[in-house]
Amino acid sequence: MSRPVTIVVIRPEPGNAATIAALHDAGLAARSLPLFVAQALDWTPPDPAEVDALLFTSAQGVRLAGPALASLAARPVIAVGPATAAAARAAGLSVVLTGDTDAAAVVAAARAAGFARLLHLAGRDRVVTDAMIRIVYAAEPIAIPPDTVRDLAGTIVLLHSARAAARLAQLVEDHDVERAAIALVAISAKTAAAAGPGWRAVALAGAPRDDAMIAAARALTRTAATGISGA
Incomplete structure (x- = not known):
């Protein structure tokens, strides 16, 4: 057998x-x-007044954004996938839109909902979007x-x-x-x-x-x- x-x-x-x-x-x-092992990176947040919503395409972006995220915590979150949305909610963020396909689709839906200025908190190797980018973590090979x-x-x-x-x-x-x-x-x-x-x-x-x-x-x-x- x-x-x-x-x-x-x-x-x-x-x-x-x-x-x-x-x-x-x-x-x-x-x-x-x-x-790979995911490691947080130092980053500088933009002026919150320049951001309509935060875009997360990975739960790692939420988990590893670190203390710099605090200044943007009042901004709504656009998430790709339920796991990413769950991580954002666990961090005390307000998820207003969750995509179930890919980043391009959720970005289009966010823009249609009036969130024109998206800030993508992403990994160094990331899904490419036309949102403003801050690299908050890197996945290093093991x-x-x-x-x-x-x-x-x-x-x-x-x-x-x-x-x-x-x-x-x-x-x-x-x-x-x-x-x-x-x-x-x-x-x-x-x-x-x-x-x-x-x-x-x-x-x-x-x-x-x-x-x-x-x-x-x-x-x-x-x-x-x-x-x-x-x-």
């Missing part, structure tokens, strides 16, 4: 632990392997031992960002791991494209949320056609 297929979570903390917990709650075998990369053979890897997808592809190439031995679940088509071709299977989440990614991963574990065996 084959062992359960392991699902590997490579996103940074604290999202990594949250996804691992959700996988375990769903009865799925999971392994944590963050490829060194991954070769044997750990090789142990990805036979697993399903969750890809929460295009940058993580590209780094996974590079690590696999650097350590001579066959892409055909690894299946992927990507949060978006753009993220899947960043991983490149040749993987055992690539599934797209039905929505850019953890629950949708977990559902897609579960479907992969049940599909005999993937040919994945337990790792």
Whole structure:
């Protein structure tokens, strides 16, 4: 009898632990392997009078904005995704609009609602928008031992960002791991494209949320056609 297929979570903390917990709650075998660590950066906020609303495309932007955020805390928040919105509310901010697709769509909706001057509090590697930008954090690569990369053979890897997808592809190439031995679940088509071709299977989440990614991963574990065996 084959062992359960392991699902590997490579996103940074604290999202990594949250996804691992959700996988375990769903009865799925999971392994944590963050490829990046998020670190706060110093930044200078603009005059609040020049800002109609804050734009967050990642919960990390909320968590790592630091004390400089205080001067802007009265401004409403435009968030991409429910997790980002939840992080903003937990920080005491008022979320007025939550997008469920991508940054471009939520920016367009915010502008249509009258929020013309958006301030995007973002990571160094970020989704590009036409909002005013302040870089408040950076996700730095973590060194991954070769044997750990090789142990990805036979697993399903969750890809929460295009940058993580590209780094996974590079690590696999650097350590001579066959892409055909690894299946992927990507949060978006753009993220899947960043991983490149040749993987055992690539599934797209039905929505850019953890629950949708977990559902897609579960479907992969049940599909005999993937040919994945337990790792």
